[in-house]
Amino acid sequence: MSTENTIDGEIPAQGAAAEAAGIEPGQAPNVEPPPEPAGNRVIREIMSGNAVLSFLAIVLGLLVASVLIAITDPGVQAAAGYLFARPGDTFVAIGNAIGGAYYALFQGSIYNFQRPGFGSGIRPLTETLTFATPLIAAGLGVALAFRVGLFNIGGRGQIIIAAAVAGWISWSFPMPFFIHMLVATLGAIVGGAVWGGLVGLLKARTGAHEVIVTIMLNYVAFYLVAFLLRTQGALQANGSNNPVSPPADATAVYPNLTNLITALGGPPTSFRLHFGFILVILATIFVWYLLNRSSLGFRFRAVGENPNAARVAGINVKTVYILAMVLSGALVGLAGAAQVLGTTTTGFSSGVDAGIGFDAITVALLGRSKPWGVFFAGILFGALKAGGYLMQASQGIPIDIILVVQSVVVLFIAAPPLVRSVFRLPRPGGVRPARRTRRAAEAVAK
Amino acid sequence: MTRRESQDGATLVPTHPAGADAPIVHEKAVMRSLKFPIVLDVFAVIALILAFALPRSGTSTFSLSTAKDLFQIPPIPVPTVATVIAVAILLVALAVLAHLYVARSASGRVPLWLTTVFALLFLFAFLAWASAGKTIPVPGLLVGSLALSTPLIFGALGGVISERVGVVNVAIEGQLLGGAFTGAVVGSITHSPWAGLIAAMVAGVLVAMLLAVFSIRYVVDQVIVGVVLNVLVTGLTSFFYSKVLAADQSLNHPVRFTKLPIPGLSEIPIIGPVFFQQTIIVYLMYVAVIAVWFGLFKTRWGLRLRSVGEHPTAADTVGINVNRTRFWNVSIAGAIAGIGGAYFTLDSVGTFSKEMTNGAGFIALAAVIFGRWDPIRATLAGLMFGFATNLQYQLASIGSPVPSEFLLMLPYVVTILAVAGFVGQVRGPAAANKPYIKS
Numbered sequence: 001m002s003t004e005n006t007i008d009g010e011i012p013a014q015g016a017a018a019e020a021a022g023i024e025p026g027q028a029p030n031v032e033p034p035p036e037p038a039g040n041r042v043i044r045e046i047m048s049g050n051a052v053l054s055f056l057a058i059v060l061g062l063l064v065a066s067v068l069i070a071i072t073d074p075g076v077q078a079a080a081g082y083l084f085a086r087p088g089d090t091f092v093a094i095g096n097a098i099g100g101a102y103y104a105l106f107q108g109s110i111y112n113f114q115r116p117g118f119g120s121g122i123r124p125l126t127e128t129l130t131f132a133t134p135l136i137a138a139g140l141g142v143a144l145a146f147r148v149g150l151f152n153i154g155g156r157g158q159i160i161i162a163a164a165v166a167g168w169i170s171w172s173f174p175m176p177f178f179i180h181m182l183v184a185t186l187g188a189i190v191g192g193a194v195w196g197g198l199v200g201l202l203k204a205r206t207g208a209h210e211v212i213v214t215i216m217l218n219y220v221a222f223y224l225v226a227f228l229l230r231t232q233g234a235l236q237a238n239g240s241n242n243p244v245s246p247p248a249d250a251t252a253v254y255p256n257l258t259n260l261i262t263a264l265g266g267p268p269t270s271f272r273l274h275f276g277f278i279l280v281i282l283a284t285i286f287v288w289y290l291l292n293r294s295s296l297g298f299r300f301r302a303v304g305e306n307p308n309a310a311r312v313a314g315i316n317v318k319t320v321y322i323l324a325m326v327l328s329g330a331l332v333g334l335a336g337a338a339q340v341l342g343t344t345t346t347g348f349s350s351g352v353d354a355g356i357g358f359d360a361i362t363v364a365l366l367g368r369s370k371p372w373g374v375f376f377a378g379i380l381f382g383a384l385k386a387g388g389y390l391m392q393a394s395q396g397i398p399i400d401i402i403l404v405v406q407s408v409v410v411l412f413i414a415a416p417p418l419v420r421s422v423f424r425l426p427r428p429g430g431v432r433p434a435r436r437t438r439r440a441a442e443a444v445a446k
Numbered sequence: 447m448t449r450r451e452s453q454d455g456a457t458l459v460p461t462h463p464a465g466a467d468a469p470i471v472h473e474k475a476v477m478r479s480l481k482f483p484i485v486l487d488v489f490a491v492i493a494l495i496l497a498f499a500l501p502r503s504g505t506s507t508f509s510l511s512t513a514k515d516l517f518q519i520p521p522i523p524v525p526t527v528a529t530v531i532a533v534a535i536l537l538v539a540l541a542v543l544a545h546l547y548v549a550r551s552a553s554g555r556v557p558l559w560l561t562t563v564f565a566l567l568f569l570f571a572f573l574a575w576a577s578a579g580k581t582i583p584v585p586g587l588l589v590g591s592l593a594l595s596t597p598l599i600f601g602a603l604g605g606v607i608s609e610r611v612g613v614v615n616v617a618i619e620g621q622l623l624g625g626a627f628t629g630a631v632v633g634s635i636t637h638s639p640w641a642g643l644i645a646a647m648v649a650g651v652l653v654a655m656l657l658a659v660f661s662i663r664y665v666v667d668q669v670i671v672g673v674v675l676n677v678l679v680t681g682l683t684s685f686f687y688s689k690v691l692a693a694d695q696s697l698n699h700p701v702r703f704t705k706l707p708i709p710g711l712s713e714i715p716i717i718g719p720v721f722f723q724q725t726i727i728v729y730l731m732y733v734a735v736i737a738v739w740f741g742l743f744k745t746r747w748g749l750r751l752r753s754v755g756e757h758p759t760a761a762d763t764v765g766i767n768v769n770r771t772r773f774w775n776v777s778i779a780g781a782i783a784g785i786g787g788a789y790f791t792l793d794s795v796g797t798f799s800k801e802m803t804n805g806a807g808f809i810a811l812a813a814v815i816f817g818r819w820d821p822i823r824a825t826l827a828g829l830m831f832g833f834a835t836n837l838q839y840q841l842a843s844i845g846s847p848v849p850s851e852f853l854l855m856l857p858y859v860v861t862i863l864a865v866a867g868f869v870g871q872v873r874g875p876a877a878a879n880k881p882y883i884k885s
Contacts, residue, residue: 068682072689151669208865211616211669212815215808216858227851361673398688403681407674411656414671415664 054366056419057412058380061405066098068404069397073097100395108390109383119269124386126257126273130343132382133276134159134335134356139363139374140280140287141196141331145210146369147291148324149304154199154214155357157221158192158329162336163352164225164235165191167245170252170341180251181341185279188337189330195221196329197322204318210325218357226350237347245347254342276338281375283334288371290327300324332360362410381406478554481867483544486556489568490541493534496575501527502847504579510716512585517715526578533571540564576846587833587840588720593794595832596731597622597803600786601810602817602824603738604650608657608779609819610742611772612755612877616672617657619807620679621780624649625787627683630798631691633700639792642700643727643785646792650784651777653679658776662769665881676807684800691798698797703727725793727785734782738821751775755875758882768882786810812861819874831857 070076079086079093107113109128115121138155145152152158166188175183195217202208228234229243237246257271291297302310303320311317339352363381367373381402388402412419419425506529509521540563544556573582601618608615625646633642653675661668691698703725712722742748750771753761758768786806791798809831817824838853 068685072686153669153673202862202866206866208862208867211614212811212865213862215616216812216862219805219808219858220855220862223851223855227849231849358673358677361670362677365670396689398685400681400684400688403677404685405681407678407681410674411660411666411671411678414666414674415660418664 052425053416053419054368054413056423056425057366057409060412060419060422061409062102064408065401065405066101068401069101070094070097097395101391101397104391104394104397105384105387107387109387119267123269123271124390126271127386128379128383129277130272130274130382131385132379133274133280133342134338135359135363135381135385136280136375136378137276137283137335137338138332138356138360139367139378140283140371141192141328141333141335142360143364143367143369143371143374144287144291144300144331145324145328146364147304148300148320149307150200150203150321150324150328151211152196152199152214152325152328152332153211153358153361154196154217154329155332155335155360156353157214157218157357158195158332159336159339159353159357160221160225160350161195162188162192162333163340163348164228164245165333166252166337166340167248167348168235170248171246174249175251177251180249181254181275184248184252184341185334185337188340189333192333192336193326193330196332197326199329200322200325203325204321222350225352229350242349244349247347248341248345252341253345254338256342272343274338274342276334276342279334280338280378283331284371284375287331287374291371296323332357335360359406362406365410366413368413478548479867480545480548482556483541483548485863486537486541486544486564489564490534490537493530493537493568493571496571497527497530497534500575501530502575502578503527506574506577506579507581508573509581509583510585512583512719517713519715521581524574526574529574530571533567533574537564537567537571540567576841576848577844580844580846582840582844585716585719587836588716590836590839591829591833592720592724592728593832594835595829596728596794597786597789597806598810598813598828598832599731599735599825600789601783601807602813602828603734603821604654604779604781604783604786605811605814606779606817606819606821606824607738607742607751607782608654608776609814609878610755610875611751611775611779612758612768612875612880612882613658613661613772613776614668614672614879615654615657615776615779615814616669616811617653617675617679617807618783618810619803619805620672620676621650621653621783622787622790622803622807622810623676623683623801624653624679625784626790626802627686627787627798628784629788630700630791631697633702633792634697637701639701639703642792643788646788647781647784650780650782650787652780654776654780654783655773657780658773661881662772665883668879668881680801683798687798687800700792700796702796703793727789727793730785734785735821735825738782742821752875754882755877758877758880762882762884768884772882783807783810809857812857815874816857816861816864 073093075093076090076097079089083090108124110125112121112124115123138159141158142152142155166184169184169187170180173180173183199210199213199217202213203210225235226243229236229245232238235245237244254275256274258269261267261269261271289297291300299310299315299320300323302313302315303317303324307317310320335356336352339354339356340348344352359381363377364374366380367375367377384402384405385399388399391397391401392399504526505523506526507521507523510519511517540560544560544564547556547560548554601622604621605615605618628649629642629646632645633639636642656678657668657671657675660666660671687698705723705725706729708722712718714722740748742752750761750766754766754768754771761771762768787803790802795802810828813824813827813831817827834853834856838848838850841848841853842850
């Protein structure tokens, strides 16, 4: 994939796609060739950016957050009241507000210098990885679907179903340690795969658009599990009046870093980072292998690039859609397992997805739908989440600002010409100065 | 599927009997899909189960007027078991009739009257069964339904315009939420619900303009922009709510619109209190539904809009500026959805709270699709979804055994059935989600 990504670079590809759709051979005249899924064009865009743009998009996201922090800070508002008398105060106040926020973000996500010793100082980094674990798993699932030209917006539903299955296996079937854990994880993966595969099946069999079906299935899953959670004998904890499940059985819970350190005879610690992170690394390697080294992955990518060409080349596009959604759901299901067996093992409610299903979309986009890109994007957003909690606690900045950062980053990532125009960057590979490119882009866009 | 069918379930039936040398004049595709009768079968079986497997004894009472009404109608009691059994048998007969229509009639379709009668009968049987020994307040059921439907209908109208012009609008949720937040804040500061309403429209337009700029000028995929905008608006409104509104409660106490009963009309039994004792926002909704329908199908504006959404190249050829048309119509759609957001804070609820729209934007999207991108049908779908949601509250309050979650699930399930082709043929505007790049 080249780095060519401006709008004018887009035209030949569009034209070619339209041409390919128009002169499709071997089709009955009364059957319209299916249009190229929008996802395919997105993939071309997402895949062809570069790391600099991602970095600048993150900078812009943090910049927007800084503005929000500054204008809502009481100190800044007080100082702005006498802005013209002593303008310096306002800038000091802004500096304090933003500096304090980002220092808290750093301390909450990487290393806390206020804690004694390395063992507890490094805890924030492990928190980052804990938050990143389900984000990476679900992000991989969404990214895999993107590569096949499918939007999996159904992460929420898939996580909820997967979590319910994992939890149910964990407290219903006593098994020895480790085996129980694997079986419960497998159950979650199957749960997610079924919920995702349903979408693929509907798309392949009836042509139902996966965006609509996944959005709707999110709510179906939510209400289904909400019902099971308040029904005795289903998922509700015995004798409880609240819609909460029983805690996961100890033999099914992922061992965490603290368990490992204790087992090795180390000092008592309170790390939450769990075995799920290792599963997620394995999943990343699996997706990388699948997409880049396997014949199935080749078919996936071929369909993602151009389903019409793929079909002409003898690939069964419908089967690929079903398989892709099954695998995508399975990966998202792993995130559900990480939630129930790793992070919140004390019983879950119908809000078990914690927004991961939608965060996963931003993770996949920031990671440009490449397995390792998703991995690091997941860690970045994990860091924002982990740091966001400390920022909320110590600086009084609501954690919701992380959503703003995430969405702004993704908006900029998705629109490289915008980032280039903000930073007056030259067009990649071009010799022309930035301004002319922008004009050309404008002319085309109009 | 029993017949040889092509991909979309259509069977090709020559209208001319194909003799040895008879020339085939033309072929007409007759849809003989069994999917819809099967849906009716399923509902008939559910009714049979309610009648025979899970019978509930007692008397179901339908009360038709409230104490405030001018004309009092006595409540209607019906014996539960007999009613449910009788209606279930009727439903089975109708389902069989539907199969006959598909198999025998010239058009191969189930007629509309059959569907309507079937739906009403099923609803009647279900209500009778669910309210055994209790009283169902029909006016309350309908008033609440309209209240829950109003934001859905505004959102759906916005969605219809936006998608008809070729921009997929997943950001309805964001537009509703942005409208609700801005309406609350501006309505509180100015002490004027009108200012709040206008501010909510502006907020909806701003979200829509972001959608338009990113999807038209920067050619970002429309679904991605929509999803991300929802996250952005959720983040922004929640941030300001926690940081600003929570600290200063006076910013979150807008003056609400008052109810304006229309003289005469509001005295009509049953429907008067439902439709004509409402706030100005609801009356605006009636106007908006008709205006959008008229505008889309009877004016030059609508023709241009639809042509841009169906075939932008052709529209461009005849001199329509495709991207400008898209930009401004998506913005108008945002303004309409913004009113729906204002309904939450300036009418029904009265204060803003975090993520208060709670998925209404996605139900509105479902209404757009279930209503096949038609403003009237989308409105009816919105009413139906609002009814399902309110029915769940009513049944919970009279202590019925129906799990509320399944009624809440209903809009989403029927939308999946609709896009999967079980309920009618769903086909969106041809150029939706396709950026237009002039070459």
